[in-house]
Amino acid sequence: MHGGLKLQHRPASDIETLPTPPTLRIPIQQHQGPAAPVIVTVGESVVCGQPLSMSTDLRQVPVHASLGGTVTDISRTDITITTNDSCATWQPWQASPLPNPHTQQSYINHFHQRGLVGLGGACFPVAAKIDAHKNTTPTLVINAAECDPDICCDEALLQQCGAAVFDGVAIAMQATAASRCVVFIEQGKKTDTAAMQKLVSDAGLHNTDVVAVPAIYPSGAETQMLSHVSGQRVARNSYNTSPPMISFNIGTCYAMSQSIAAGQPLVARITTVIDHNSRARNFSIPIGTPLSHLAASLGLPDTTALEIFSGGRMMRREITLNSVVTKSHNCIEFTVAQPPVSVRECIRCGLCADACPEKLQPQQLYINAKAHNESALVALNLNSCIECRCCDHVCPSKLPLTALYQQAKTDLAVKHRSKLDADIAKQRFDKRALRLQRLEAQKADRLAAKKDTLSNKKSTSTLNKKQLIEQALQRAQAKKQHIAAPASPTNREADQ
Amino acid sequence: MTAPLQPERLPADTAHLMQTVLIALTPGVIVFVYHTGWGGIFNLAVAVISACVAEALALHLRGRDAGNGLSDYSAIVTGVLIALCLPPLLAWWIPALGALFAILLAKHAYGGLGHNIFNPAMAGYALLLVSFPRDLGIWLTLPDAFNTTLAFAIERAFNGGLVNYPLWDAITGATALDLYRDLSLRPEPLTDALYGTTGTFGALHSEWLNLAYLAGGLWLMYKHIISWHIPLLIIVSLATCILIDSAFNSTHIGATLGLQVFGGATMLGAFFIATDPVSAASSKRGQILYAVGIGVLVYLIRRYGGYPDSIAFAVLIMNCCVPLIDRLDPWWQGGKKP
Amino acid sequence: MTGIILLTLLAAATGALLGYAASWFEADADSLVNRIDAILPQTQCAQCGYPGCRPYAEAIANSQAGIDQCPPGGADGVAALANLLGRDVIPLNPHYGEEKPVALAFIREPECIGCTLCIKACPVDAIVGAAKLMHTVIADHCTGCELCLPPCPVDCIDLIVPQNTISHYHGQIS
Known part of the structure; x- marks a missing residue:
């Protein structure tokens, strides 16, 4: 891997549980893709693990009640549940086991119905990922390397539930029909290569290698990991490698094993929570737990003075106390608000380019992003930026580079989208114009034909004007009678 | 418990970066002062003070926070670099003019730190070189320079410098690079021609200055402030040119190589001037081209140009090429048209 | 004399070249x-x-x-x-007219009388419906041209600015 930063990881602590939250607010859309339709109503009482939304479309991942209780509100984005004490644990609600024989499609349906998404943070639907590789024998890549130095939930999971995790790896191998498996870890962790190999052999996995890379951030990021495993340069959002690779985070593997072993949907995830004293603890948190409840359980002081971030120190995004824990939150950090650093001008020192794991030119990107120079940004591969913030951290001028790139990427995406929309509108306009033209031509043809018949009539007709008027009167009479007696069959000859 | 975020040995911020450059310049400054005496100290003081005043003035005029701008130490670095290029016992307004031009025009007229196309210190020095070639061509030789008194330095500074001193011809001498340029005009063999201007391994006296800059530069590399690409490639391309030249003109390879690499402002230019990130190429590929360009130009100007030393002109010419080099870089990288 | 001839020839050649170039590179x-x-x-x-x-x-x-x-x-x-x-x-x-954010047409369906006038007015065929039946706008295809507004006899078409069309920061629903 090029660039990156040598950062010291936190040691993992045991997984703890939180006191039951009084209410849950479960976002309907927690994954990449559209939300599934809600299937519960306000006032309905739900048990833990009951689906709140359901769809047959693999991109529309269902969400489930993380705890038992009563649905008290359904908004456009969230479902609020007031929990009751008796339903704090998972109840086997319709725990249909995987139908035999275990076909790939049965795995896909099973994972989809249980709301499984990638738990590494990106929340890509598991079923859709397997479905996309259905007719291949991919290499399965298991990511046990935490990307961010602050996050230790995966390490904690390995230490406490290693066997279950590797049951999940075995299931993933079966579900993806993978020929080979690579378990990707970082050096210097407590669960080292030897421990991993023991877990692998205990789970009876074949064709499985353990690869340990130096702990240089962001080697655990997906593109870096896949590039390392495949030996090919893997571009972001187009993982076209040969053989194809399919990667899962170990948290996802654990969720897979739980969903097969107990039929359990994804109702809780393990999250590293860092308090204002920078102490990291791992919790198994029900999805939809309000952050205010989390803060209260940690015994945090005045939460208004704290800044809250999701996703570790490097890849973090600011969130508010009104947010809830979703399937994407691998780390939630409460920190004391820092005074803003004074930003200086870019001195083109190039430290950012040295640190960039994607070998981009962050400084050229910075100049062009500020100038909204879109063609240059595309030429400089802005969309390959994985937003790891290595450039932010080495920048001596303390420029908020990644934030600028995120903005520029959004702008590019909006521009791209509106360009596509314009193309569609143009096509539709052109087709409509053609259709109108055709109709016009047809109308003209009809008129011409009618004119022809009329002129023929005129030339052949020997009737005088008086007779013509009489005929017209007769026709009118006939029409009147026809309207008075609608049951009688239409006499179209009379009209002509 | 807090995981350390800042990787080791990387500069914390711009001010820290500039401070490190100043520290790295210290051995060079000490040797420079030893060689130039009170005249050198006076130049340093005037250049640094005028650079800081100019910086504050420019920031004030541009409506920026002058305190914040000055605290990045970049103006001090510019002042020191200009002074290190100047001979001692100049009229006081020469270093001041150089620093003012560097900061006001070469730096802030282009948008301040980070936006200047040209290296400010070299732009200032080049202005002085083309405006006052006679003043800047007079270097006091070592014992006299070291023995000058503060009173004499100040007296000369306010009375038009050494060039107006009736006896200056008696106490100064031509440098090795002056003689090297005129080699083709001289009938006698090289060793005789350069007699008295060569030292142990380079040009007399300035070899120690260059060694001090080299030491500071290596330390900067160790501190990850500069990368090896630019300095190494400047020296290698310069040396290659001299070797080719020697092969054709059968001059003494060792002597010319030594006085070129350890003479004049070679090391100062390679480690402290050409590596200025603002005016250098940004990518490593671009830096290689930039550095080779400087090395070749230094040789060409020293050998065939009208000035004995040429770091300033070589750097300024390559500064002109930097926008083009940067623009072509994605093309080299990915085969895409810029 | 030679000079005059040469210059004349040169001018003629250049003129021919320019004329040829103009037709060759015609936009x-x-x-x-x-x-x-x-x-x-x-x-x-x-x-x-x-x-x-x-x-x-x-x-x-x-x-x-x-x-x-x-x-x-x-x-x-x-x-x-x-x-x-x-x-x-x-x-x-x-x-x-003035630049303003793109707003999509939205038919208040209970009020629609099914006159088909808006369907005829839509330049991109983004309105579906039939005579005396309710019409609706296909939001994905609506360009926000506002051409359907004047013909509507009951003024049941609103313009609505769509909110946050690119759900960029997924998983951050608050």
Whole structure:
């Protein structure tokens, strides 16, 4: 891997549980893709693990009640549940086991119905990922390397539930029909290569290698990991490698094993929570737990003075106390608000380019992003930026580079989208114009034909004007009678 | 418990970066002062003070926070670099003019730190070189320079410098690079021609200055402030040119190589001037081209140009090429048209 | 004398070359129209005074229309046109309308009487419905041209600015 930063990881602590939250607010859309339709109503009482939304479309991942209780509100984005004490644990609600024989499609349906998404943070639907590789024998890549130095939930999971995790790896191998498996870890962790190999052999996995890379951030990021495993340069959002690779985070593997072993949907995830004293603890948190409840359980002081971030120190995004824990939150950090650093001008020192794991030119990107120079940004591969913030951290001028790139990427995406929309509108306009033209031509043809018949009539007709008027009167009479007696069959000859 | 975020040995911020450059310049400054005496100290003081005043003035005029701008130490670095290029016992307004031009025009007229196309210190020095070639061509030789008194330095500074001193011809001498340029005009063999201007391994006296800059530069590399690409490639391309030249003109390879690499402002230019990130190429590929360009130009100007030393002109010419080099870089990288 | 002949020959040769070059490199009118059309937003709103984006592009290419007549394209659109045609960037001509965020048509369905007038007015066929039956707008295809508003006899069409169409920061629903 090029660039990156040598950062010291936190040691993992045991997984703890939180006191039951009084209410849950479960976002309907927690994954990449559209939300599934809600299937519960306000006032309905739900048990833990009951689906709140359901769809047959693999991109529309269902969400489930993380705890038992009563649905008290359904908004456009969230479902609020007031929990009751008796339903704090998972109840086997319709725990249909995987139908035999275990076909790939049965795995896909099973994972989809249980709301499984990638738990590494990106929340890509598991079923859709397997479905996309259905007719291949991919290499399965298991990511046990935490990307961010602050996050230790995966390490904690390995230490406490290693066997279950590797049951999940075995299931993933079966579900993806993978020929080979690579378990990707970082050096210097407590669960080292030897421990991993023991877990692998205990789970009876074949064709499985353990690869340990130096702990240089962001080697655990997906593109870096896949590039390392495949030996090919893997571009972001187009993982076209040969053989194809399919990667899962170990948290996802654990969720897979739980969903097969107990039929359990994804109702809780393990999250590293860092308090204002920078102490990291791992919790198994029900999805939809309000952050205010989390803060209260940690015994945090005045939460208004704290800044809250999701996703570790490097890849973090600011969130508010009104947010809830979703399937994407691998780390939630409460920190004391820092005074803003004074930003200086870019001195083109190039430290950012040295640190960039994607070998981009962050400084050229910075100049062009500020100038909204879109063609240059595309030429400089802005969309390959994985937003790891290595450039932010080495920048001596303390420029908020990644934030600028995120903005520029959004702008590019909006521009791209509106360009596509314009193309569609143009096509539709052109087709409509053609259709109108055709109709016009047809109308003209009809008129011409009618004119022809009329002129023929005129030339052949020997009737005088008086007779013509009489005929017209007769026709009118006939029409009147026809309207008075609608049951009688239409006499179209009379009209002509 | 807090995981350390800042990787080791990387500069914390711009001010820290500039401070490190100043520290790295210290051995060079000490040797420079030893060689130039009170005249050198006076130049340093005037250049640094005028650079800081100019910086504050420019920031004030541009409506920026002058305190914040000055605290990045970049103006001090510019002042020191200009002074290190100047001979001692100049009229006081020469270093001041150089620093003012560097900061006001070469730096802030282009948008301040980070936006200047040209290296400010070299732009200032080049202005002085083309405006006052006679003043800047007079270097006091070592014992006299070291023995000058503060009173004499100040007296000369306010009375038009050494060039107006009736006896200056008696106490100064031509440098090795002056003689090297005129080699083709001289009938006698090289060793005789350069007699008295060569030292142990380079040009007399300035070899120690260059060694001090080299030491500071290596330390900067160790501190990850500069990368090896630019300095190494400047020296290698310069040396290659001299070797080719020697092969054709059968001059003494060792002597010319030594006085070129350890003479004049070679090391100062390679480690402290050409590596200025603002005016250098940004990518490593671009830096290689930039550095080779400087090395070749230094040789060409020293050998065939009208000035004995040429770091300033070589750097300024390559500064002109930097926008083009940067623009072509994605093309080299990915085969895409810029 | 030789000089005069030589110069005359040179002038003739240069003239021929220039004339040939002019015909050889003649700007392709069609490609220019296509390039202008590609910049226009394809709203087909006719606010420019032409019956669609393509006719307006043709008018610009023939120097019959200015580049400041497209309100949906906005200042960015004018700048892009100016860049393509090598003209100065000018502000949008307020006579043709003002730049505003794209708002999509939305039919208040209970009030729709099924007159089909809006269907006929829609330049991109984004309204579906039949006579005496309710109509609705296909939001994905609506360009926000507002051409359906004037014909509606019961004024049941609203313009709604869509909110946050690109759900960029997924998993951050608060």
